Amino acid sequence: MINKKNNIYNIMLIIFKIFKKMPLLMFITFTIPFIGGVITFFTYTTQVEIINIIVSNSGEESWKVILSKVVHPLIIFTSIFAIQAISQALTNIFKNAMNTKVTLFFKSEIVDLMNKVDYEKFDDKEFCDKLERAKSVVGEHLVGIMQNLVSSISIFSSLLSIIWLAATSRYFIIVIVVVGMMVISLWLKLSTEVKVRKVGRELTFQGRMGDYLSNTLEDSNTIRELKIYNASNYFLDLWGGIITKQHRKRYDARRDEIRIGMIVTLVQTIAIFLVLLMLLNRINSSIEVTIGTISVLFMAMLSSGYKIMSLTWPLSKLYISSTKLYDLNEILKLKESLKEVKNLEEKKKDSLLPxxxxxxxxxxxxxxxxxxxxxxxxxxxxxxxxxxxxxxxxxxxxxxxxxxxxxxxxxxxxxxxxxxxxxxxxxxxxxxxxxxxxxxxxxxxxxxxxxxxxxxxxxxxxxxxxxxxxxxxxxxxxxxxxxxxxxxxxxxxxxxxxxxxxxxxxxxxxxxxxxxxxxxxxxxxxxxxxxxxxxxxxxxxxxxxxxxxxxxxxxxxxxxxxxxxxxxxxxxxxxxxxxxxxxxxxxxxxxxx
Missing domain, CATH: 3.40.50.300 (P-loop containing nucleotide triphosphate hydrolases)
Incomplete structure (x- = not known):
């Protein structure tokens, strides 16, 4: 039995079904953004080389000589940017292709189930509700899940490139700091994002009720009847109470989000500052510590803070969305349990009578x-x-x-x-x-x-x-x-x-x-x-x-x-x-x- 609360399990089941249906397309769609993020490591190393060449030769060599020395790393640097631009374009192409095929695949699975299941099942309210929830996932919602997966892979792989750079430069303290920042920031931000989104989902019915009351108060035919019974103020109070309650819940959730955001930012700032002090302290004590290394690592640390914050957005959406995958998984499980029904049109058309x-x-x-x-x-x-x-x-x-x-x-x-x-x-x-x-x-x-x-x-x-x-x-x-x-x-x-x-x-x-x-x-x-x-x-x-x-x-x-x-x-x-x-x-x- 699928655990409705086990969101990761729900996602993995869907991913497995997609991979089973279209393994090559899925592999390409997820691999390209991963490679595009990881090769950021080479942009960092070429930046280090370029900065070190400029710093070590400034004042001693002419700009033409310096330029001739940085041509090679510059070519590598621009080539990597070109590769990343191409990979981004390819990601979009393959992602759109996969979105279309994924939607068609799951839509076909649901239609196939509806054709195979006993017709009287459609009189079962529980089955119909589950079917409607499963159908609501397929399409834009499922496409959003796949897009969030791709975005998460892209951002995560670029964070790996920062860890890779720090590890190869033997700054293992930076590896620890970046990993720590990722874990702490993601945990704090995700918990807040999930809470905000849960509040939004809880307010869905109240939102529909608020819209209904608002439209009712603006409808001329309704106003005519409300005036007869002198009930307009009652409807206005109902609408006002719902709107006020919604605002209070959203404010409470967003207040926590702001407070957590400030804590995360403070943690990241302190971590980056301490790493910078450590790098500056070692600049004269080690020949391996150069201006280029410090500059690029410092910028990478700043970038990592932004990337970690960016990663919380698709991951939180993915977490919330995954709860809806439960019903889709249940419907697909029901389909698999049904015996294969042969196509009646392909069978010999025996007489039904008498x-x-x-x-x-x-x-x-x-x-x-x-x-x-x-x-x-x-x-x-x-x-x-x-x-x-x-x-x-x-x-x-x-x-x-x-x-x-x-x-x-x-x-x-x-x-x-x-x-x-x-x-x-x-x-x-x-x-x-x-x-x-x-x-x-x-x-x-x-x-x-x-x-x-x-x-x-x-x-x-x-x-x-x-x-x-x-x-x-x-x-x-x-x-x-x-x-x-x-x-x-x-x-x-x-x-x-x-x-x-x-x-x-x-x-x-x-x-x-x-x-x-x-x-x-x-x-x-x-x-x-x-x-x-x-x-x-x-x-x-x-x-x-x-x-x-x-x-x-x-x-x-x-x-x-x-x-x-x-x-x-x-x-x-x-x-x-x-x-x-x-x-x-x-x-x-x-x-x-």
């Missing part, structure tokens, strides 16, 4: 109440079934059981005698998707292998009463919706017909229509259902609706109420029965006149 539902009960994970109660039903090949009932009768849940998206809590669902669905039917859900894509894509998504089959697409448009739209648009590759400038917006009915056309284009043996005409008026609905009946002439069709007027054309009508089948038969049989169907049909029949 479909048998035997003594099935169903309830959602978070509920103790059955939505489906002891339901028995058999759907034969080529049959046209109408499932009707009021909203909440259990019709849509029954559809999900037929589609294999839900598993029965008790009883069994068999597809052609098997307890596992072996191919995919075509479906039009009530909450159909309005794809802001081209007309071609909106249809071809039903069977992407036929994407370029214009003849079949146009024939499908004709079947679904969309040929006029095709002629109006002037082609199949015109973008629909408002996402793209110049895109054609459609009516609700046109979008719904597109969803139907997408299902028809799939050319499946079983077509399921769950409230497919809810956005269409009753008269147009009747016409569309008559067309759907013709489309399903040689197929099995299951039609779900809370409207009864069109159902008389079905081979069999199933009337549901509170998760149970209360009536079943043809239109004539149910009318003669004079039960629930009879009453609802007569009540709604005026809609279709």
């Amino acid at each position: 479909i048998e539902i035997n003594s099935v009960n169903f309830k959602y994970i978070s509920s103790n109440k059955n939505i489906i109660n002891d339901l028995n039903l058999k759907i034969q090949k080529g049959e046209k079934i109408a499932i009707v009932g009021e909203n909440g009768a259990g019709k849509s849940t029954l559809v999900k059981l037929i589609l294999g998206q839900y598993k029965a809590s008790n009883g069994e669902v068999l597809w052609n005698g098997k307890n596992k669905i072996s191919s995919k039917p075509a479906v039009v859900f009530q909450n159909f998707i309005k794809f802001q894509l081209t007309l071609r894509e909106n249809i071809a998504l039903g069977n992407i292998e036929e994407y370029h089959n214009d003849e079949k697409i146009i024939e499908t448009l004709k079947k679904c009463d969309l040929y006029d739209l095709y002629q109006e648009l002037g082609g199949l590759d015109v973008t629909l919706g408002r996402l793209k400038d110049g895109g054609r917006q459609l009516s609700g009915g046109q979008w719904q017909k597109l969803a139907i056309a997408r299902a028809v284009f799939k050319d499946a043996d079983l077509l399921v229509f769950d409230e497919p005409t809810s956005a269409i008026d009753p008269n147009a609905e009747l016409e569309i259902f008559n067309k759907l009946m013709k489309i399903c002439k040689d197929k099995t069709g299951v039609f779900i609706s809370h409207r009864f007027g069109w159902a008389k054309n079905a081979d069999r009508i199933i009337v549901m109420d509170r998760g149970e089948i209360i009536e079943m038969g043809s239109h004539e049989e149910l009318i003669q029965l004079k039960g629930n169907y009879y009453n609802m049909y007569n009540l709604q029949s005026s809609w279709y006149r």
Whole structure:
């Protein structure tokens, strides 16, 4: 089990997954900034050489002679700067490439999990919350984590170059001082930064509440109602209390940050001053101590103080961000635990029919109440079934059981005698998707292998009463919706017909229509259902609706109420029965006149 508080473990797991996916790219992305920082050592050594040459020859040699002596170290110095500039550019290039691939990789992993996990998992609030938190990490947040890693590596490697310089110059006291400064400064600053960021995270909800109250106080419709009840001052006091509380918490956190910052600066200043005194004291007692060495080491010490302070920024962000990686790791762990599901499209498309539902009960994970109660039903090949009932009768849940998206809590669902669905039917859900894509894509998504089959697409448009739209648009590759400038917006009915056309284009043996005409008026609905009946002439069709007027054309009508089948038969049989169907049909029949 992953420990949520073990931030380093969370980071390492993600890094390992990235390295496993793209080892070469990750190695290059992290190695280049590391090398770019470490070679700063050679800029220091060339600076020492240049300063010593100038100091030792000034007053004795002409500037031309001095310049000729420093040409070689100057060339090395400028070459290193050029290499570092190139390494910085390369780092940015590879970092951006890795960011894109990392985002795509984890996004694909989450989408893959969502396709593999049982559909009923999406009714589990805990799973959905965890999934949302994991999705929120992927993208800009995860990119920020990778950028902070790269920045930390770059700064840390440049600090190593200072330690390397001091060690090779045999100033081990400087090594100890720099390492000590790093440890103390990072510990103090990181603890403060983490505290500030935690406060910021704790204030997130209060911030949203403050924004809501602020916007409420500025909304004209809200003000109109608040004036009637004389409640404006109450809202103002609520908003003022939240803002004051936020300010106090942030001030307390920042006050600690300033105090710690002063302590860190003081520690660094004293350390640098003592090292400088030590160097100056040794300048006359050792031939190894030169002006160049002292100058460069002193400047390096000053630089190290700045670099250590700079290092706290990405590291603190990395620490805070890593807590969010827990949920991403948990989701990825769940994905790995799932058995590999073979691509159903690549398998032989066995017939799903007949479909048998035997003594099935169903309830959602978070509920103790059955939505489906002891339901028995058999759907034969080529049959046209109408499932009707009021909203909440259990019709849509029954559809999900037929589609294999839900598993029965008790009883069994068999597809052609098997307890596992072996191919995919075509479906039009009530909450159909309005794809802001081209007309071609909106249809071809039903069977992407036929994407370029214009003849079949146009024939499908004709079947679904969309040929006029095709002629109006002037082609199949015109973008629909408002996402793209110049895109054609459609009516609700046109979008719904597109969803139907997408299902028809799939050319499946079983077509399921769950409230497919809810956005269409009753008269147009009747016409569309008559067309759907013709489309399903040689197929099995299951039609779900809370409207009864069109159902008389079905081979069999199933009337549901509170998760149970209360009536079943043809239109004539149910009318003669004079039960629930009879009453609802007569009540709604005026809609279709």
